[in-house]
Amino acid sequence: MTGRLRIASAFAQTLWTCRAGRPRAAFERWQAGILRSWLERDLPAVGFYRNAPPRLEALPVIDKATVMADFAAFNRGRISAEEGWRAFETTGRIGEVSIGASTGTSGNRALYAITGAEQERWLGTILAKAVPRFLVEPERVAVILPQNSALYDGANRSRLLRLAFFDLRQGFERWLPALEAFAPTTIVAPPRVLRHLAEQSERLQPRRLFAGAETLDAVDRTVIEARFGGKLGQIYMATEGLFAVSCAEGRLHLAEDANFFEFEPVADRLVAPLVTGLRRRFQIMARYRMNDLLRLSERPCACGSPLRAVDEVVGRMDDAFLFDRADGAQLLVTPDVMRNAVLDAAREITDFRILREERDRIVLVLKPELAEESARVALRALGQVFSQRGLSPEIVLRREAMAFEVHRKLRRVENRFQPEGGA
Ligand SMILES: [Zn+2]
Numbered sequence: 001m002t003g004r005l006r007i008a009s010a011f012a013q014t015l016w017t018c019r020a021g022r023p024r025a026a027f028e029r030w031q032a033g034i035l036r037s038w039l040e041r042d043l044p045a046v047g048f049y050r051n052a053p054p055r056l057e058a059l060p061v062i063d064k065a066t067v068m069a070d071f072a073a074f075n076r077g078r079i080s081a082e083e084g085w086r087a088f089e090t091t092g093r094i095g096e097v098s099i100g101a102s103t104g105t106s107g108n109r110a111l112y113a114i115t116g117a118e119q120e121r122w123l124g125t126i127l128a129k130a131v132p133r134f135l136v137e138p139e140r141v142a143v144i145l146p147q148n149s150a151l152y153d154g155a156n157r158s159r160l161l162r163l164a165f166f167d168l169r170q171g172f173e174r175w176l177p178a179l180e181a182f183a184p185t186t187i188v189a190p191p192r193v194l195r196h197l198a199e200q201s202e203r204l205q206p207r208r209l210f211a212g213a214e215t216l217d218a219v220d221r222t223v224i225e226a227r228f229g230g231k232l233g234q235i236y237m238a239t240e241g242l243f244a245v246s247c248a249e250g251r252l253h254l255a256e257d258a259n260f261f262e263f264e265p266v267a268d269r270l271v272a273p274l275v276t277g278l279r280r281r282f283q284i285m286a287r288y289r290m291n292d293l294l295r296l297s298e299r300p301c302a303c304g305s306p307l308r309a310v311d312e313v314v315g316r317m318d319d320a321f322l323f324d325r326a327d328g329a330q331l332l333v334t335p336d337v338m339r340n341a342v343l344d345a346a347r348e349i350t351d352f353r354i355l356r357e358e359r360d361r362i363v364l365v366l367k368p369e370l371a372e373e374s375a376r377v378a379l380r381a382l383g384q385v386f387s388q389r390g391l392s393p394e395i396v397l398r399r400e401a402m403a404f405e406v407h408r409k410l411r412r413v414e415n416r417f418q419p420e421g422g423a
Contacts, residue, residue, distance in 0.1 A: 003120045010124025015132060017257045020304030027256075027306035031278075035260050038278050046284045047073035056260070056287065061274060063289040064110045075113050075283040084111040097282065102239035103146050103409065112239050113283045121279055122242060125258055127161070129245035130210060130235065131186055134161050142184035142206075144168055144193050145213060146409075168193060172200070180204060188212055188235060191220040192410045198227035210235045210246070214409050215315045215335075219343060219350050236313050238292075240285060241277050244310055251297070253307035261308075262287065267332050269295055272317055291317045293334060312336070319415045321356050323391050331389050335413035338385055345381040346374035351402050354382065354413045360393040362386075368399045375399075 001009070017030065039054040048070065052059055060066075067074050071081040079087075079094055087099040088111065098119065102110045114122075131139045138159070144166045164182050166175045168190070180203040187194065187204070191211040197204060209228055211220075212235035224232050233246030241259060244252045254261055258279045263271035270293050277285040293316070297309035315335035323331045338354050342364065353365035364382055366375050379397050386393055 001117075003116065006117060006120040007124040007127070010121040011128045012124075014125045014128035014257055018128075018253075018305055018307055022304075022306045024306050031256060031260065034278050035276070038276075042281045043284060043286060045076050045281075047078070049284060049286070056262075056276065059287050061287045061289055062285075064108075064291070067285075067288070068110055071111060074285070077113065077282065079113055081111060084113065100239065110239050114280075115282045118280065118282060125255070125279075126235070126242055126245070129242075129255070130188075130233070131161070131208075137185075137207075139185045140164070140182060141186045141188065142166060142179055142182055144179075144187065144189035146190075172196065176201065186210070190214045190410070191216045191224070192404065194224045194232070195220045196404055198224045204228075208233060212237060215313060215411070217339065217412060223350070234313070236292075236310075238290070240275060240288060240290065241280070243273070243275065243290075244313075247301060247303040247305055249301055249303045251301045251303070252310045252313070253301065253305050254310060256307050263294075263296065264289070266293060266317070266320075267334055270314060270334055270336075271296060293317055293320065293336075295336075315413060316411070319411055319413050321362075321415055321417075322419075323389075323393075325390055327390075331391065333385060333389065333391075338382060338413055341381040341385045342378045345378040346371075348374055349378060352378070352412060353402065356393075356415045356417045358417055359419070362393050362395045363398050364395060365398045365400050365402065368401060370399075 017027070035056065036054075039056065043049045043052060043054065049059070068081060071084055072078045077094065077097055079097070079099070083094065084099050087094045088101050092099055097113050097115055100112050100114070127134065131141065139161050141161065141163045143163065146168045164184070166179055180201060184204070184206050186208045187197070187206045188210045189197070190213045192214065194209055194211055206228060208230070209224065210233045211224075216232075216234055221232055231250035233250060234244070234252050235242070235246070236244040236252065242255050243259060244254045246252050258277070260276040260278055262274040264274060266272050273290045273292065273294055274287045275285065275290055276287055293314040295311040295314055297311045301309045319335050321333045323333065325331055342352050342354065343349055349366065349370065351367060353363075355363045355365065357363055362382075364379055366378065375397060379395060383395050386395070
């Protein structure tokens, strides 16, 4: 199959598989068939699963550390982590395979290996989910991310779809004029970037916007939607794959056509997903624990998609604060609860940080110009989040301008405390 045909085929297949009105039970039967053949055919092709039974529930749960500890055992090319990093830092390729890496602090980064055929399938899938009408309404899609990804290569193959990548790391001044001249109809960018564009650019008039790569907070959504009108969508993707995309109704649907999801309960309707990549054949990922917290939706979506809806990607699992209470209980305070307490305390709060700096020391950062009364109410509200759970960490208020940081992912709630001996 040629590349172009593969993109078109994945595009059509995704639209058909996830078509509105398809009963959930029929979708699940189709998915079970895909999963079965993937387990029988693709799973045992890599060393880690050579002798594994072709039953998902019999496989171990793995995570980034498992994969990076023996990268060669998870890909068909037996590419080791050293070879992978070397390729990533030079050509980004080993033969026909593209090598990429997640952003993040060194030591915490993960490699991925993907073939050209997988890239084309990925592209067809994301187009079907994000811009399904590009054949009738031609699109200029601007993707603004901290690093170019092998995934976007080969997208400029059609007159109906132009795709331009803007490197966030180069700073706005460098590419904002080019972005405005490109006049994108769709923009994909981290929420802090969309917010910055909303506040800084008067020329952009996109039809659709997708936030991705970071947690979307309500404070940013409000600013972005007020400036650009219409609904802000989300694309939930990571190094490990494409996991969810918003539908035309603005609700996030899991990409169950490309992944099989299991869910580990964390707290109060929040789950951590285990992902099995049904379309990945070169690098195998089965029951892979994502470092994300999702709130699953309990109501179906009006768009009629058979794919499960998610109310919110709440944040990162390792930004939840874990406490040992005096009575021996372990308590997890999740980012959404802290965030909502602060934002609900005063309407004029449009930015904040909540940092756990030590075991029992939490810092609430608010802008210097915020009224004293609002700051006090927010501090009290945050304190109640903990006192209601029988916890009494010291909570300190810090006044600080929160500058836009190009080189760092925005995490408004951040756990900087690592218990000794813990990971
Ligand atoms: Zn929907």
